[in-house]
Amino acid sequence: MHLSMLPRYPLLAGPTPLQRATNLEASLGSRSPRIYIKRDDLTGLAFGGNKARKLEYLVADALARRATVLVTEGAVQSNHARLTAAAAARAGLECLLILDARNGEAVEGNLLLDHLVGAEVRIVRDQLTRKKVMATIDDELRADGQHPYVIPTGGSTPLGAAGYVAFVLELINQLQEVGESPRRLYLASSSMGTQAGIEVGVRAFSASFLVQGIAVSGTTYELARQTSELAEATATLLHTRQRFHFGEILVEDGFIGPGYGKATPEGLDAIRLLARTEAIFLDPAYSAKAMAGLLHHIQTGELRPNDSVVFLHTGGGPSVFAWGERLLAEPQSAIALEPADTRVPVTR
Ligand SMILES: Cc1ncc(COP(=O)(O)O)c(C=O)c1O
Structure with a gap:
């Protein structure tokens, strides 16, 4: 892997934090896995982001x-x-x-x-x-x-995706420090460079987790194809031979709602939930839809209470300011996993 030989112009402030979201877990009740948030919304350049x-x-x-x-x-x-x-x-x-x-x-x-x-x-x-x-x-x-x-x-070129190959090493080190080997890493996927880079890094550094993309536009089929091609080209750039079959790429297209850049009720609820429990801001177009996907997988039991999971917060915070009143409207969907009286109250 020839990652360190690629010229890099420093824009990041350093490794981004990996934080356990204990308030979020408590608000989801006893069925919640341990949830870690990898804060790429804090990359350090102009309000952060992937x-x-x-x-x-x-x-x-x-x-x-x-x-x-x-x-x-x-x-x-x-x-x-x-x-x-x-x-x-x-x-x-x-x-x-x-x-x-x-x-x-x-x-x-x-x-x-x-x-x-x-x-x-x-x-x-x-x-x-x-x-x-x-x-x-x-x-x-x-x-x-x-x-x-x-x-x-x-x-999302092979060179751009290389940034997320390096990311995997950073995350693996942080996971070792907290003694976790999560089942999955969730992220919002669009032009697929982030996911493709992570797929290459996961293989190259033998990470234990699966990468779960949540699409914000496109279909599972076309995005998985695009990711596998880009991942192969990224590996080639780094002088490693890796083959990806599109069937191996996990990307779910069920959380897009009315389209790219348009909010979903579940996404808006996820924004409010993360803000109130963790004071972390998601954006309607990307990270909120990815969080809605993660919460849905917890609700359906696809993730279990003894699992741990990482949510990659890819940023997007500044677009929240373009949403004003709509974010303050009443929640549309129920994120709760348990009856309200068994959940830890969320103080405003
Ligand atoms: C906040 C945010 N999350 C996720 C993504 C998706 O990343 P990618 O285009 O590499 O799939 C983007 C892309 O613009 C983004 O702005």
Whole structure:
């Protein structure tokens, strides 16, 4: 494994904390497994999030290629776009973001931060238009005398995914310190770079847990295929031969709700539950749906009380500020596993 030979531009503040969520466990009652939260919402760059790990490798590559401007794409509330803009600011590069307004374009949450860190933002109508602009952006900027480094959706290239191969070593060390070997690691999956990198790391470092992706768009079939291909390419980049069959990749598409970037009642409940029990903030588009998946698996008995499980908090906090009133509305679904009187009261 040639991980340490890849150039890395430091963006992380250090290893992110691994915290046991005892208040959450208590609120779920006696059927709860031991739940650990790996706090990648605290990666240390511009309100944190998973993309910082990918960007350490992508920015190093951009600098090695003497790029002057990082270019990437996403929806208006894209966490990836915000972190790319922040990484560019830290590395002394310019940044151009092509963002689609399919879920609105109010200057709040991530979009506000994009502007504050000095990114140039081009907002287009929809995803299709965004793809068209991205197809020609490299030529356009080069014709203008610039040296662009174009990062595809979510930074999910083999180089980006390498950031999550390294993550597995960090997590294994922390699990050893607390003497746990969890059954599964839960995470929100979208462009699949995070999950693909973790799959490679799990094999390379013989981790004991299964990786359980919870999709925020797409279908299990297409996402599992995409992950297995990306994982193989990531392993190849690191000079290791690994073969993945898409049937081995666990990614569940049952928690997406009405679509990408749209909240679900279970997700909004999960946001309120984590905020009230652990003072940890999830976001409606990603981490809340992953937590809804984990809670559902606890409810259905797929995870048992003597198991331990890790929830990878991939970040997304700033988009909470774009949700205002909707987050304060009454809960829609029942997360409780036991009758209310047997649960530990949650103090507000
Ligand atoms: C908060 C958050 N969680 C999870 C993901 C999914 O990561 P990936 O695109 O690597 O699957 C993203 C991607 O943008 C994200 O912003």
